[in-house]
Every structure is written in structure tokens, then in C-alpha cells.
Amino acid sequence: MTYLKVSSIDMIPPESVKSFRIDGKEVMVINNKGKLFCLQARCTHAGAPLAEGRIEDDILTCPWHGSKFRITDGEVINGPAKKGLQVYKNIIKDDFLYIEL
Amino acid sequence: MVGNGSLAIALDSSLRIRDLFYPRVGLENHVGGHKFLLGVWIDKLFRWIDDDWKISSNYLPETLVSRCIASNPNLKIELEINDAVYSFLDIYLRKVVVRNNDSQNHEIRVFFSHDFHLYGEDAGDTAFYEPIIKAVIHYKRNRYFLVNGETEQNDGFYEFATGQKESFGREGTWRDAEDGILSGNLIAQGSVDSTVSFRLRMNANSEHTIYYWIACGKTLEKVKELNFFVKKTGLEQLLLETENYWSAWINKEGVDLNILPKDIRRLVKTSLLVMRTHVDSRGGIIASCDSDVLQFNRDTYSYVWPRDGAICAMAFDALGFQEVSRLFFGFCNRVITDEGYFRHKYWSNGSTGSSWHELLGTDGKQQLPIQLDETALVLIALWNHFQKYQDLEFISKVYPRLVVKATEFMLDYRDERTGLPKPTFDVWEERAGIFSSTAAMVCSALSCAAKFAQVFYDSERQKYLNEVVSQMKKAIITHLYDDKLKRFIKAIYPDNSRDTTIDSSLLMATIYGIFNPPNKAMKETAEAVINHLWLRQGIGGLSRYENDKYHRVSERFQGNPWPVCTMWLGRWYCRTAQSLEELNKALDILRWSAGISLPSGLLAEQLNPFDGKPISVSPLIWSHAEFVMTANEYLDSYRRLRYVERN
Numbered sequence: 001m002t003y004l005k006v007s008s009i010d011m012i013p014p015e016s017v018k019s020f021r022i023d024g025k026e027v028m029v030i031n032n033k034g035k036l037f038c039l040q041a042r043c044t045h046a047g048a049p050l051a052e053g054r055i056e057d058d059i060l061t062c063p064w065h066g067s068k069f070r071i072t073d074g075e076v077i078n079g080p081a082k083k084g085l086q087v088y089k090n091i092i093k094d095d096f097l098y099i100e101l
Numbered sequence: 102m103v104g105n106g107s108l109a110i111a112l113d114s115s116l117r118i119r120d121l122f123y124p125r126v127g128l129e130n131h132v133g134g135h136k137f138l139l140g141v142w143i144d145k146l147f148r149w150i151d152d153d154w155k156i157s158s159n160y161l162p163e164t165l166v167s168r169c170i171a172s173n174p175n176l177k178i179e180l181e182i183n184d185a186v187y188s189f190l191d192i193y194l195r196k197v198v199v200r201n202n203d204s205q206n207h208e209i210r211v212f213f214s215h216d217f218h219l220y221g222e223d224a225g226d227t228a229f230y231e232p233i234i235k236a237v238i239h240y241k242r243n244r245y246f247l248v249n250g251e252t253e254q255n256d257g258f259y260e261f262a263t264g265q266k267e268s269f270g271r272e273g274t275w276r277d278a279e280d281g282i283l284s285g286n287l288i289a290q291g292s293v294d295s296t297v298s299f300r301l302r303m304n305a306n307s308e309h310t311i312y313y314w315i316a317c318g319k320t321l322e323k324v325k326e327l328n329f330f331v332k333k334t335g336l337e338q339l340l341l342e343t344e345n346y347w348s349a350w351i352n353k354e355g356v357d358l359n360i361l362p363k364d365i366r367r368l369v370k371t372s373l374l375v376m377r378t379h380v381d382s383r384g385g386i387i388a389s390c391d392s393d394v395l396q397f398n399r400d401t402y403s404y405v406w407p408r409d410g411a412i413c414a415m416a417f418d419a420l421g422f423q424e425v426s427r428l429f430f431g432f433c434n435r436v437i438t439d440e441g442y443f444r445h446k447y448w449s450n451g452s453t454g455s456s457w458h459e460l461l462g463t464d465g466k467q468q469l470p471i472q473l474d475e476t477a478l479v480l481i482a483l484w485n486h487f488q489k490y491q492d493l494e495f496i497s498k499v500y501p502r503l504v505v506k507a508t509e510f511m512l513d514y515r516d517e518r519t520g521l522p523k524p525t526f527d528v529w530e531e532r533a534g535i536f537s538s539t540a541a542m543v544c545s546a547l548s549c550a551a552k553f554a555q556v557f558y559d560s561e562r563q564k565y566l567n568e569v570v571s572q573m574k575k576a577i578i579t580h581l582y583d584d585k586l587k588r589f590i591k592a593i594y595p596d597n598s599r600d601t602t603i604d605s606s607l608l609m610a611t612i613y614g615i616f617n618p619p620n621k622a623m624k625e626t627a628e629a630v631i632n633h634l635w636l637r638q639g640i641g642g643l644s645r646y647e648n649d650k651y652h653r654v655s656e657r658f659q660g661n662p663w664p665v666c667t668m669w670l671g672r673w674y675c676r677t678a679q680s681l682e683e684l685n686k687a688l689d690i691l692r693w694s695a696g697i698s699l700p701s702g703l704l705a706e707q708l709n710p711f712d713g714k715p716i717s718v719s720p721l722i723w724s725h726a727e728f729v730m731t732a733n734e735y736l737d738s739y740r741r742l743r744y745v746e747r748n
Contacts, residue, residue, distance in 0.1 A: 007359070019359075021354060026352075046344060046345065048161070048162070048348070049163050052163065063162045064161050064164075
């Protein structure tokens with residue numbers, strides 16, 4: 001596994017969600033109260049763009065059909081999605097975010 | 102707006118279908134502004150969904166699938182509605198989740214009425230009930246529309262009615278619905294409508310789903326086949342496929358929008374999707390599907406203006422949707438006249454659209470009823486397209502007509518004395534004259550033609566065209582720049598009178614014209630435009646020109662703010678910013694645009710200067726295209742300036 005550069009961290013200010021295409025995969029980066037979480041960007045139910053969803057506390061709600069996921073570990077809290085989100089390890093180096101793919 | 106390139110449907114703020122174009126976007130409107138009502142009957146109380154309801158309309162993010170909520174606290178009922186046109190076949194899909202928010206059980210009936218005017222006419226239609234497939238079908242000549250649906254429990258219609266309307270004192274079957282019961286009349290011909298109902302027996306605080314669809318085809322067999330397909334596949338699955346199709350379409354690898362704030366990023370994507378619904382499968386891009394303006398002049402914006410289409414094509418190209426712009430250039434290649442110019446506007450099948458441009462000028466002399474900037478802009482858009490995609494094989498197919506013929510026409514259509522283009526109508530379609538903005542765009546188009554000549558190693562032609570460009574540029578400054586006013590004037594008319602009105606279209610001389618990068622004369626002109634046309638009160642934004650009376654709301658302002666003109670100013674700021682701080686002015690314009698868009702993301706032609714409510718058509722595709730172009734220019738400028746400031 002290798003770490004791939006995603007973005008400079010100033011592109012992901014607190015309380016923002018951005019999605020990036022890294023090595024053919026869509027990855028979502030969430031800055032929740034200053035902490036970065038990197039997860040797969042598409043809902044496991046029907047492929048909705050999760051970066052357009054709503055985040056309350058650490059729960060992300062899918063913008064299409066309302067599935068709820070915990071952003072810390074990608075687990076499904078509420079359906080219709082049955083499968084959790086892939087979570088990617090990340091590091092920050094020289095003000096850039098890298099994720100392990 | 103929902104659509105797939107051959108079926109396009111516009112709904113209003115009360116969730117009623119108002120326009121249905123099939124099989125060509127912008128050509129045959131089978132509803133024509135009439136209303137397909139949606140109503141609810143609950144315990145003998147009937148309500149059409151209208152102003153009494155609290156209604157929100159939006160799209161599911163990154164799709165052309167709607168999410169609308171209509172709630173009525175008095176009835177303690179809520180409807181959540183998804184509308185879509187299936188991406189791959191001509192079927193309108195509607196999913197209605199009905200929520201009984203009361204603590205008591207209720208029988209609820211939901212009504213859908215259909216006020217078709219097939220081929221845009223009310224006479225000669227038939228509506229009938231088909232007992233084998235239990236559907237209602239409207240038809241005339243080669244157009245068939247099959248209405249069907251089912252509830253979650255696989256029940257079809259509860260009741261139905263077909264009947265006559267708009268004649269002999271008959272209002273239509275929608276009136277029959279208001280007692281909660283439909284007559285069951287099996288067939289009606291002439292000027293007809295139909296209404297169907299679904300019955301739900303709902304427990305307290307529960308929800309049920311209705312699936313409803315309209316299959317569109319040219320034969321009875323075709324619509325029956327589509328109906329079978331929906332029943333077999335399930336409407337839920339078709340909605341999912343449509344959501345995924347558009348999400349994949351909008352997220353193709355192209356421009357990284359992450360620099361933009363979320364609301365602007367979202368509006369860029371919505372704009373591209375809404376623009377896509379206005380593109381006919383054979384390339385015509387219509388200005389607007391909204392037929393609300395029909396009531397003013399018995400005509401619509403459902404035409405292809407080469408100007409609007411060219412700017413849309415530039416926006417599609419800028420964000421990587423080259424296949425859509427190529428479709429448009431193919432359309433242009435088919436419709437350009439043998440003489441090498443575009444007419445005022447076209448139907449989406451390429452036939453000439455209606456026009457108000459006279460063939461005789463105020464001086465009694467013959468004039469061409471065209472707007473020459475439309476020809477120029479298509480050539481400019483084609484060059485932009487080629488610069489980005491280098492698709493020489495495609496260009497070679499359209500080069501003889503779209504480039505050579507158009508160029509020859511623009512060369513011929515010059516005043517020998519001044520070297521300027523001869524009079525044509527302006528971008529606002531109001532008067533014939535020699536307009537600074539048109540002249541600058543023609544000059545820019547000839548410059549693009551010179552670059553095309555270079556691509557094809559025609560060095561003599563390239564040299565000649567560059568000479569003409571140089572002469573025309575000088576002529577524009579000589580004749581259309583006013584030394585005393587220190588800015589470009591709007592126009593010179595055939596009687597040699599000079600129009601010094603300050604007009605925002607002068608910014609087009611930089612945005613699309615030859616004065617890019619802007620020179621001193623352009624900077625002075627832009628300053629005058631900003632000083633005189635920016636609304637310092639009300640919602641802000643830029644008016645078209647001084648004393649603009651078109652739909653004018655208040656004389657306190659020079660005119661209503663137009664998103665198109667405001668976006669030109671945003672693009673002006675992008676081109677002239679020398680620092681990231683200066684570039685913030687362009688970001689402010691983008692934020693303003695996001696602020697004045699409807700909750701669904703639609704941008705109107707113009708706005709009420711006091712409250713920002715849309716005036717005239719909404720959406721106007723030109724507004725969306727200029728917004729996309731502004732966002733794209735902002736991104737380019739941001740990257741350039743950030744690089745400069747970091748190094």
C-alpha cells in the first residue's frame with residue numbers, strides 16, 4: 001500500500017467536505033472540527049455523492065435516500081444502505097494530505 | 102426541468118407539469134403552459150396542491166431527479182415527490198411518498214389530471230381508458246401518451262375519467278375530481294383531458310408510495326411496450342438508474358471545482374445539468390423550456406438562438422463536455438444559410454423560427470434581418486472548442502460551411518468606407534445599427550478564422566484575414582470610441598446618429614470580442630458600465646443598459662438586474678484582477694448568482710430589483726452558461742494568481 005497525495009490542507013477548511021478523484025477512486029475528505037476523515041465518496045446503496053450530504057456530530061446522511069454513516073469508521077447507522085463506507089488512513093506532511101490506497 | 106434529450110418536461114412551483122416537449126426538445130409542446138394538477142382527497146375534503154401548501158422544490162444533488170416536498174398542516178399530510186425522465190427511454194417517472202402525519206387512520210385519494218394539448222392544439226385529441234393494461238391513453242396523429250401507475254401494494258388506478266374541456270361550458274375532468282369521485286367515462290374526443298386517482302388506506306403516522314408514469318411514443322404499440330417495461334423493471338429501479346446516470350455524467354473527469362465554495366460548486370453542476378435538458382438529441386440548444394411568457398406575446402423562448410447556443414457550447418467545452426458542444430456545432434452546420442450567416446433563431450428541427458426583425462430599415466433601405474454577433478459567436482465557440490480538443494477530423498467536416506462560408510460572409514458584409522460590419526440587429530434584438538459589441542465580436546471571429554487558416558496551412562488566407570482584423574480593430578476605435586466621453590459608444594445607426602447609451606453588452610467586446618486582454622479604452626468603458634448600471638440599492642446586479650424598459654419594475658433603477666450582464670462583470674473582474682484580493686470581486690459575483698438562484702438552482706433571465714424574484718423566463722440557459730463560464734474563469738484566474746503570489 002502506498003500513500004497518495006490528495007490536496008493541500010488549506011483546501012479543506014474546518015466544517016467542509018470535499019471529494020477528490022485519486023488513482024481512479026472517488027475519495028471524500030471531511031474536516032470535522034479540525035480533524036480529517038477520508039472515506040469513499042459514494043454511497044454503498046445507490047452511488048449518491050456523499051460530499052453533498054449533511055453532517056451532524058459525526059453522522060453523515062446520504063443526500064439521496066437518507067442512509068446514515070458514522071464518519072469515524074464508516075459504519076452504517078441507518079439504511080437503506082447495508083454496507084459501510086471504506087475508510088482510508090491518512091497522514092499530513094508538509095501541509096499536504098496523503099491517503100493510503 | 103427534467104429531460105433526456107428527446108423528452109423534456111418543465112414543472113412549476115406547485116409541482117404541476119406545464120410543458121412537455123416530445124420527441125424534440127423545444128419543438129412540439131404537448132402541454133403548452135396548461136396545468137397537470139395534483140390533488141389530495143382526505144375524509145371528504147379535497148385540495149389541489151397550490152399556494153395553500155408549503156412546497157419546496159429541489160434536485161437530488163448532482164442529478165436531474167427532483168426532490169419536492171408539499172405539506173399541508175391543516176390536512177396533516179405531506180407528499181415527497183421525485184420526478185425524472187428515464188435517461189434511456191422516453192418515460193416520465195414520478196414517485197410520490199404520501200405521509201399521513203395524523204394520529205388517526207385515514208383513507209386518502211391522490212389525483213393526477215392531464216390537460217394535454219397534443220401538437221400544441223386543443224382540437225382533435227382523444228383520451229381513452231385501456232382496460233387490458235388499465236391505463237389512460239391520450240393520442241393524436243403520431244403522438245401517444247400512456248398514463249399509468251401503481252401503489253406499493255400493486256394497486257392500479259382507483260378511479261379514472263376522460264372528458265371534454267374548454268368547450269360547451271365544460272371545464273374538464275379535474276373539476277369532476279373535486280368531490281373525490283371520478284366518473285369512469287371511458288373515452289372522449291375533441292378538446293379533452295383526463296384524471297386518474299389512487300386510493301390509500303393509511304394508518305396513523307404512516308407512509309405509502311405511489312408510482313406514476315407517462316410513456317411517450319409515436320405508436321400505440323410503442324407506449325404499451327414502454328408501459329410493460331416499467332411494470333417489469335419497477336419504477337424505483339428506473340429512478341435509481343436515472344440518478345446514477347446523471348451523477349456519472351456530471352462527475353466525469355474534467356475541471357476540479359474544489360476551490361469554489363460549496364453553493365457555487367453545486368450551482369455549476371446544476372447549471373450544466375439544466376443546460377443539458379435544453380439540448381435536443383440532434384444538437385439544437387433551446388433558450389428556455391419555460392412557456393410562461395406565452396401569455397404576453399403568444400410566443401415562447403423555445404427556440405435555438407445561435408448566440409445562446411454558442412455560449413452554452415463554450416460552457417460545455419470549458420467543463421469537458423465536448424460531445425454536447427459537438428452536437429450543437431453539427432446543428433449549426435446544417436442550418437447556416439448558403440450565404441454564410443445565421444438567421445435570427447430556429448426551431449430545434451432546424452426550420453426558421455419566428456422573428457420581429459424588419460427587412461426594411463428606418464431609412465427605407467433594405468436590411469438583413471439578422472444579428473451578426475450570432476454568426477460571429479458560433480465561429481468563436483468553434484475555435485475555442487478546437488483549441489481545447491484538437492479534434493481535426495470533426496472540424497474538417499464543418500470547416501467548409503461554419504468557418505469558410507461564415508468568414509466569407511463577414512468579410513463581404515463590411516462597409517467599404519469605414520471597414521466596420523454593416524448594420525445588423527443588436528444582441529438585445531431591438532434595433533439595427535453598427536454596434537460596438539457586435540463589431541468587436543465579428544473582428545474576434547475573423548481572428549479565429551485566421552487561426553483556423555493557420556491550422557490548415559493556408560498562409561495567404563491567414564495573412565489576409567489578419568490584415569482585415571487589424572483594419573477592423575482600428576475602425577472600431579476610430580468610429581465607435583468617443584474621445585470626449587472616454588469610452589466606446591453603443592452604436593451608430595443608419596442615419597449616422599450616434600447612440601451613447603451606456604450598455605453592459607460593451608463588456609462583450611472583451612469577453613468575446615477582440616479587445617482581450619482589455620486595453621485602456623475598454624477599461625474606461627467598463628468603469629462607465631459599473632458606475633451607471635450596477636444597482637447600488639435593492640438586490641444589486643447589473644442592468645442591461647440605461648433606461649431599459651423591458652419588464653422594468655421601478656424607475657429608481659436603470660433597469661432590472663440581469664444575471665447574464667452581471668456575470669459579464671464577473672468575467673471582467675477575472676480578466677483584470679492583479680491579485681487574489683482583487684479576484685474576490687469575481688467571487689462576490691458568483692456568490693450573488695448563487696444567492697439569487699431559485700432553491701432548485703434555476704437562474705432566470707432577469708430579476709425583480711427589490712426582492713430578486715424571477716422575471717420573464719426561468720430558467721434561461723444563457724444565464725446558466727454565463728455562470729458556468731464565470732466560475733471557470735474564476736478558477737483559471739485563481740490558479741494563475743495563486744502561482745504568481747506564491748512564487
